[in-house]
Amino acid sequence: MKKVIVGMGTCGLSAGARQTYERFSELLSENPGVFELAHTSCIGMCYREPLVEIREGEDRILYGEVTPELADEIYQSHIARGKILEDHVALHLGKGGAAKGSESEFYSLQNKIVLRNCGTIDPESIDEYEEKGGYRAIRKVLEEMEPAEIIGVIKESGLRGRGGAGFPTGLKWSFAAGYDSEIKYVVCNADEGDPGAFMDRSVLEGDPHSVLEGMVICARAIGASSGYIYCRAEYPLAIHRLTIAIGDAREKGYLGENILGSGFSFDIEIKQGAGAFVCGEETALFASIEGQRGMPRIRPPFPAEKGLWGKPTNNNNVETYANVPWIITNGADAYSAFGTEKSRGTKVFALAGKVVHGGLAEVPMGTSIHDLVFKIGGGIKEGREFKAVQMGGPSGGCIPAHLDHTPVDFESIPATGAIMGSGGMVVLDDKTCMVEIARFFLEFTQEESCGKCTFCRIGTLRMLEILTKITKGEGEPEDIEKLLVLGEQIKESSLCGLGQTAPNPVLSTIRYYRDEYEAHINDKKCPAGSCSALVDFLIDPEKCTGCTICAKNCPVDAITGKAKEVHVIDGSICVKCGKCITSCNFDAVYKK
Amino acid sequence: MAVHKEENFSYRLWRYDGAPGELIPLLQSAQDHFGYIPRKAISYISGVTGIPESDIYGVITFYSQFRLRPMGKYVIKACAGTACHVSDSKTIIETIEDELGIEVGGTTEDGLFTLNTVACIGCCSLAPVIMINDDTHGRLTPASLRKLLRSYKRREKSSQGDKSAA
Ligand SMILES: Cc1cc2nc3c(=O)[nH]c(=O)nc-3n(C[C@H](O)[C@H](O)[C@H](O)COP(=O)(O)O)c2cc1C
Ligand code: FES
Numbered sequence: 153m154k155k156v157i158v159g160m161g162t163c164g165l166s167a168g169a170r171q172t173y174e175r176f177s178e179l180l181s182e183n184p185g186v187f188e189l190a191h192t193s194c195i196g197m198c199y200r201e202p203l204v205e206i207r208e209g210e211d212r213i214l215y216g217e218v219t220p221e222l223a224d225e226i227y228q229s230h231i232a233r234g235k236i237l238e239d240h241v242a243l244h245l246g247k248g249g250a251a252k253g254s255e256s257e258f259y260s261l262q263n264k265i266v267l268r269n270c271g272t273i274d275p276e277s278i279d280e281y282e283e284k285g286g287y288r289a290i291r292k293v294l295e296e297m298e299p300a301e302i303i304g305v306i307k308e309s310g311l312r313g314r315g316g317a318g319f320p321t322g323l324k325w326s327f328a329a330g331y332d333s334e335i336k337y338v339v340c341n342a343d344e345g346d347p348g349a350f351m352d353r354s355v356l357e358g359d360p361h362s363v364l365e366g367m368v369i370c371a372r373a374i375g376a377s378s379g380y381i382y383c384r385a386e387y388p389l390a391i392h393r394l395t396i397a398i399g400d401a402r403e404k405g406y407l408g409e410n411i412l413g414s415g416f417s418f419d420i421e422i423k424q425g426a427g428a429f430v431c432g433e434e435t436a437l438f439a440s441i442e443g444q445r446g447m448p449r450i451r452p453p454f455p456a457e458k459g460l461w462g463k464p465t466n467n468n469n470v471e472t473y474a475n476v477p478w479i480i481t482n483g484a485d486a487y488s489a490f491g492t493e494k495s496r497g498t499k500v501f502a503l504a505g506k507v508v509h510g511g512l513a514e515v516p517m518g519t520s521i522h523d524l525v526f527k528i529g530g531g532i533k534e535g536r537e538f539k540a541v542q543m544g545g546p547s548g549g550c551i552p553a554h555l556d557h558t559p560v561d562f563e564s565i566p567a568t569g570a571i572m573g574s575g576g577m578v579v580l581d582d583k584t585c586m587v588e589i590a591r592f593f594l595e596f597t598q599e600e601s602c603g604k605c606t607f608c609r610i611g612t613l614r615m616l617e618i619l620t621k622i623t624k625g626e627g628e629p630e631d632i633e634k635l636l637v638l639g640e641q642i643k644e645s646s647l648c649g650l651g652q653t654a655p656n657p658v659l660s661t662i663r664y665y666r667d668e669y670e671a672h673i674n675d676k677k678c679p680a681g682s683c684s685a686l687v688d689f690l691i692d693p694e695k696c697t698g699c700t701i702c703a704k705n706c707p708v709d710a711i712t713g714k715a716k717e718v719h720v721i722d723g724s725i726c727v728k729c730g731k732c733i734t735s736c737n738f739d740a741v742y743k744k
Numbered sequence: 745m746a747v748h749k750e751e752n753f754s755y756r757l758w759r760y761d762g763a764p765g766e767l768i769p770l771l772q773s774a775q776d777h778f779g780y781i782p783r784k785a786i787s788y789i790s791g792v793t794g795i796p797e798s799d800i801y802g803v804i805t806f807y808s809q810f811r812l813r814p815m816g817k818y819v820i821k822a823c824a825g826t827a828c829h830v831s832d833s834k835t836i837i838e839t840i841e842d843e844l845g846i847e848v849g850g851t852t853e854d855g856l857f858t859l860n861t862v863a864c865i866g867c868c869s870l871a872p873v874i875m876i877n878d879d880t881h882g883r884l885t886p887a888s889l890r891k892l893l894r895s896y897k898r899r900e901k902s903s904q905g906d907k908s909a910a
Contacts, residue, residue, distance in 0.1 A: 442765050443764060511869055733835055739887045
């Protein structure tokens with residue numbers, strides 16, 4: 153029988169997946185027993201949501217942009233008469249695995265380890281996870297492996313932390329294993345603070361058991377008895393699915409007392425974050441779990457010695473844990489066969505911004521930025537020019553288009569002045585102003601600085617003031633030098649990674665786009681045509697209906713025109729406040 | 745979306761056994777219950793846990809999730825994340841401010857709308873994005889946004905009309 157599977161991750165739901173699901177559900181009650189209806193999470197093609205898969209045996213056909221109306225058509229044609237609606241097929245995965253359909257390139261260039269089950273199984277069903285080989289790794293470590301052997305396999309696989317810094321995971325585990333203590337903790341960092349990154353959310357929504365299984369294996373390796381998942385409160389669906397997964401795993405004996413009769417006990421609790429970026433930093437995260445203000449602590453002592461509640465603690469990122477069961481089941485060699493010499497395995501990237509295919513892609517480490525943006529990402533929206541990618545969010549930097557041959561791995565990306573970060577990749581086009589993007593990130597870190605270190609608290613504010621001045625056309629020639637000096641000082645004198653990396657977006661844009669800074673400062677021009685104070689406001693005569701609303705809203709009477717006739721802005725009077733853009737009901741006003 | 749229905753505010757307070765680390769979950773359930781954290785709730789929590797009110801206040805103001813004032817019936821979360829920012833979310837936010845006559849963080853006088861910003865809703869491919877309560881709206885322009893907000897206002901007006909007619 154055909155199975156209809158609706159993608160219901162956050163991205164699917166916001167594109168209307170619930171209405172689509174309901175339509176199929178009505179169709180099913182009108183035609184009982186004709187097909188099966190199920191749901192799954194995100195398969196990564198967020199740009200084609202809502203996605204609906206029609207599965208029959210090994211044959212999988214995914215339709216994109218399925219509205220309730222298209223659901224009717226799919227039912228009448230594909231389900232009832234076996235006739236595929238080729239025009240709407242995003243992906244066709246046949247027997248033998250070859251992919252066809254409009255999105256086959258997006259799919260075929262990927263290697264899915266972390267996302268192995270995302271968009272394929274029902275994340276609320278532990279049975280489906282087990283059918284895909286889930287929880288076999290726990291059985292293996294409990295029945296056949298000594299803790300030291302587990303750490304050995306993880307070391308050999310070459311797995312490095314996916315939370316940003318890329319610290320070797322096996323080595324980290326061996327530190328925590330080395331301290332003697334009755335009580336030890338395993339913590340999973342699901343705070344995902346980088347705005348523009350959503351890999352961890354997708355894993356938690358799409359395959360929560362893989363993270364739980366990874367944590368149990370870690371607990372066994374280091375000898376821990378309790379664990380926490382610290383998840384941001386902005387991810388209600390992820391928390392909901394994790395809660396279900398933990399309940400089901402306890403019931404089946406994979407969590408709790410005496411796991412699978414081995415005598416080993418370990419349990420996991422969810423802690424919700426409360427909206428503070430710095431709580432992604434591990435020592436601040438511990439403070440937050442302990443119920444305090446999330447302020448970072450001085451290291452050493454490192455978490456492996458004194459972490460949560462002062463006990464030896466191992467903290468890893470969501471994606472790091474999700475890799476672990478796969479490595480245990482398939483072996484270290486199978487994992488290290490992917491990637492580059494120093495960065496093994498795969499990495500999930502969240503593609504967003506001005507790229508055609510916004511979504512999630514998991515590729516072997518070492519794939520070039522060009523392949524990610526153009527082959528998987530489908531190039532730049534509206535056929536515009538590719539300018540740069542921003543990686544690593546507020547701690548990262550911009551990599552310009554001429555370096556797009558750079559392979560993504562833990563060595564090559566930092567060499568450009570950006571960082572790998574957690575995998576957010578925001579694609580920028582020629583309309584993005586690099587000074588403005590630097591200002592944007594600094595505003596973010598400035599706001600999120602916890603205030604403990606003077607340089608981070610006040611230095612970032614000074615930098616932000618300078619950048620704001622430049623984008624308003626009030627910059628002075630010595631400003632660039634000031635930014636460079638302040639940036640170096642903040643990097644050197646901050647306690648935690650937030651301050652140590654906060655100047656990166658500024659330093660990297662000055663490095664590659666100094667001419668844009670100079671154009672703002674010396675010529676009072678924004679080459680990208682983005683900074684309001686430095687551009688002209690114009691009215692598109694094609695779109696203007698002469699409704700007069702912009703003229704009424706203009707505080708300086710710079711707009712003239714008769715009712716029902718095209719209006720004009722007088723640039724010599726205009727103060728560039730933007731009121732005309734926000735008040736126009738026809739999107740007729742633009743900046744140039 | 746409340747995750748544990750049984751873990752409501754009074755139940756959590758009653759169950760409190762002195763275990764450390766309970767303060768933030770207590771505050772979260774208070775906010776779930778009241779929609780914000782009222783003065784009284786701070787005193788209750790302090791009374792039960794023995795944590796000084798000043799410390800509780802310090803924790804509340806550290807985390808952006810917590811509110812000390814009531815919120816509107818519709819809470820608008822305008823995304824100011826990276827992907828939305830490069831799709832000109834600034835104009836979107838200014839349009840909401842203009843249409844509703846409030847600033848970010850404010851609530852309209854009739855108590856209908858509160859406007860907040862958030863860093864990434866996780867629907868970056870639909871940028872620029874806003875959420876109104878639990879519903880996400882993407883690919884917005886100033887014009888489509890005004891239409892959307894006006895449809896909420898109209899709905900409220902007509903439901904109030906219904907009430908006064910009845
Ligand atoms: C300001 C700041 C924010 C961070 N945010 C996150 C985050 O959201 N998620 C994450 O996994 N790690 C984050 N980290 C890194 C963590 O401190 C830690 O290194 C990481 O969780 C370790 O896991 P891994 O070894 O698996 O990468 C952040 C670090 C800093 C300094
Ligand atoms: S940046 Fe707006 S949804 Fe991600």
